[in-house]
Amino acid sequence: MSEKQEMIRVEKLNKSFGKLHVLRDIDLTVKESDVVVLIGASGSGKSTLLRCLNFLEMKNSGIITIEGEQIEESTHNLNKVRERVGMVFQHFNLFPHKTVIGNVIEAPTQVKGMKKEQAIKEGKEMLDKVGLGDKYNVYPSTLSGGQKQRVAIARALAMKPDVMLFDEPTSALDPELVGEVLSTIKELADEGMTMVVVTHEMGFAREVGDWVFYMHDGKIVEYGPPNELFDNPKEERTQAFLSSIL
């Protein structure tokens, strides 16, 4: 345990939207190759926490450390930080005016200055990895939701991030398409990718997660390995939440 590098460390993180206090004194550590799953009811702050980790939302107070480096929005180039932290959204957010491969090579060529041929070669490898190697030349509008999300995963992977954040990656999908996306994420986890996943898929949390955090009202109520948290929740609120969804 101890020799694994800390990829993300969050201490006493607070975030408010106006009067609404969304995150309260959050502490969270994610180590290399860990899969951390955030669960909780809608409005509990899971997505906001995730969005604070790559500075789509700016914290009000607290400390966020990424790969040993304490990040402050005033002194750090957040774009450089975001290159190392990939994100996959609930609604995919593919670029509709670009083809699948165009989506995948956009950031490597524009941000990292990679040569187009090289980016296409690597991009096709990424697409093969998510099982969409044959779709590289079509526009996203022709794909199913599950395929779109897998392209979005390939797009994020093309930047070779050290950490991946998943914000409810299957919540916008038809039930029959959830499996293909979850198995893609699971493969990534098996390869040792460090990831933080916000999800309502408890089966996935149990199977793939190394740590499960239960959030309620902007606080982390309880966390632990999935077996402990799911089978022997210690807090009453966790028990109530789990019995309401299982």
Next chain:
Amino acid sequence: MSAITHFFEVFTGSYDLFLKGLWLTFELSAASLLIAFVIGLFFAILKISNIKVLQWIADAYIWVVRGTPLIVQIFVLYYGLAEIFLIPMFWAGAAGLAFHSGAYIAEIIRGAIQSIDKGQREAGRTLGMTSGLTMRRIILPQAFRRAVPSLGNQFIIGIKDSSLVSFIGMQELFGVASTMGSNNFDYLPYYLTVAIYYLFIVLILTLLVNMLEKKLAQSD
């Protein structure tokens, strides 16, 4: 009967002068709308910036353009630019038209930018793209596609509005019609003729915009 044949005589007999006017209208419209597009994009970006002073500058510009008649703007710019700074009449006229259309184009582009889902910006930013790069590569290409119908409409308005520069003495389409009408003490046939030229231009432009819309829709 004789009125109709007379109109056809005017229509067919005056084409050389009208074609000259048509060419000037075309040059004026192309120049002014190109400049207006640049102005519009510039002020649209000021308006969506988070900097209050820049927003105020854009608001003031749009307020002045909307709050004064185009003919007043043309005269002010003409007497200001052409007579004081000795800028050629063509460019004074084009500047007046561009100054005017620019405000409307700014609002069209601003609306189109703001209509793009915020997830697009977030996707760009989380990939490490700067906000400028995200705007240029992700948001604007989509916004322009969405703005094509409104921009096409604004361009049509701009072409028709270019007739007003005849009042500073430019012999574009409408200028040709008024000059010939008053020279011959015979107004109606020339104004009817010029109406047909404008209808023709607008028809062509409408077809072009429709084609462009169809072409862009294919990739969506």
